[in-house]
Amino acid sequence: MASASVMLVQPVGEMWQKIREELNENVNTRDQDLAAIKDWLKKQPHLPDEWEDRCLLTFLRGCNFSLEKCKRKLDMYFTMRAACPEFFTNRDITRPELMDLMSRAQGPTMPGLTPAGRRVTICRGLDKNLDTHQLNDAFKIAMMIGDVRLMEEIEGVAGDVYILDASIVAPSHLGKISPSALKKFFICVQEAYPVKLKEVHVVNSTPLIDTLFNIIKPFLKEKMRNRIHFHSDYKALHEYVPKELLPEEYGGTSCALNEINLAWVKKLEEYKDWFLKQESLVANESLRPGKPTNYDELFGIDGSFRQLSID
Template sequence: MVSAATLLLPNEEVKKKIKVEVNENVKTKDRDLAHIKEWLRKQPHLPDKWDDERLINFLRGSNFSLEKCKTKLDLYFTMRAACPEFFTNRDVTRPEIARSLSKIQGAPLPVLTPNGLRVNCFRVMDENLDSSFVSSLLKLSLMLGDVRLKEEAEGVAGDVYVMDVAPLSPAHLTLLSLTTIKKYLICVQDAYPVKLKEIHVVNSNPVIDVVFNMVKPLVKEKIRNRIFFHCSVDGLTKYIPKDILPEEFGGYGGSLQEMHNAWEEKLKTYTKWFKEQESIKAIETLRPGKPKNYDEILGTEGSFRTLSID
């Protein structure tokens, strides 16, 4: 039986298809990796070295374009410095994080879809949410992202997110910080090597319409076109096989609560690693040329700007 916190990797057939999709060439892969490692060593403001598994995942997320990979890595390390609220104090036993964990169910599912996609399911379980809930939830999402960067050594075809938002009401709108959401979207859209294929919002309601209209200008058009709203879980099986979906989403893929509990325990084992990783970030005073202005990157002066990665 598959462990609830396991990340199964693609089979050989799917792996071959993914390699074609991301332009991964076994003959040039090692050379590309060596190029990126040498480039990192020459950047005084970036870490001298990083583990091969994560660098390869950044190459995959950049379709093995060396220049795209460099831009994405630079932004990733820059955001780690610019957003300490996401990248420090990453300890699931901290009161604010533990409190948020108790109000949700969520985990990346262990089994991939037939075409190699990783499905991530989340449910809000409690309507009594406090001001730290959103920021803690976004931090947890990026913590999971960093663990997956380390553990998904063979890569996946992309990500699918399924979110059940049934308990949310107009009162929860006051918990949202547009600035925090902007920072998070820069991370997931531009800094992390994520290929976001679908987002499914389940038990959608008028509050979600308001939230979506608020953040819509900040979301890239190609991602906006991949967002689907459902009144119930019934429509999910059109997109995701029922044998993969957890029981809470109408599937046969096991208990999401058990997966949630297993991942909480797994994240506890990463506490020391997360602490060690806090120093892995850009140092602007050492950047050649003009240092990055965080206000310009994050758009905190009233307009939202991202670093272009074309």
């Protein structure tokens, strides 16, 4: 079984060097950049005074060490923590509803890295009777994994590849999907997390997925829409993702996805106390200089991203 202690293999050697260059990371000035962000954070009355250095470094890397972009991302991250308690509170993976969901749907990040230094995450449902009312909990777990990665991507990666398995999507799901939940989730992914999304591969795609994509499309930036690929079988997927990084369920030679998923359950259990401490680290809009964030404007289901200007 995949050990939770080796969930994320870190880049070394030539790959490490290439990733440093891609992230615009200068090991000689990195500590100065980190100190500048920490100093900025202390001066923001509406944001937490302190946060783990590891998390801040992950944000800097995700922003190519642009201090201004990093500040905007961090502000949005803590803003979303306050604005979306359905995603960022009660994050105890041992709660029965979350354990049940982890047994009926999976979204683990694989341990290894592609030749380009990218991390691969695979999401699939196992139960055709999954109810869309569990969508918020699914998004919660996805961001729990994302937060663990803020801590444990010690060397940084050159981006992310997501594989979405559409095999259990049914017509009954489409009418029950909450546009509000979708929009909040995609704002988090695109604006609040230091994610460099390089590719999205939808496997077991059917005409029904085209309909679902049309529902989701308004919430996606054009850059992200252009990075989505649809595949009817796994053979086409292998042209993008090496077999050694894919589990056996997808024609690969890595650990079974079930094993990786169980290892992530254990890892999330280890972070139980950490998640609880994080709940108080949110933006306080009553202390924000200038105009407080208007959640209604931010989350209005009108396709508008007026407030979101981060590249």
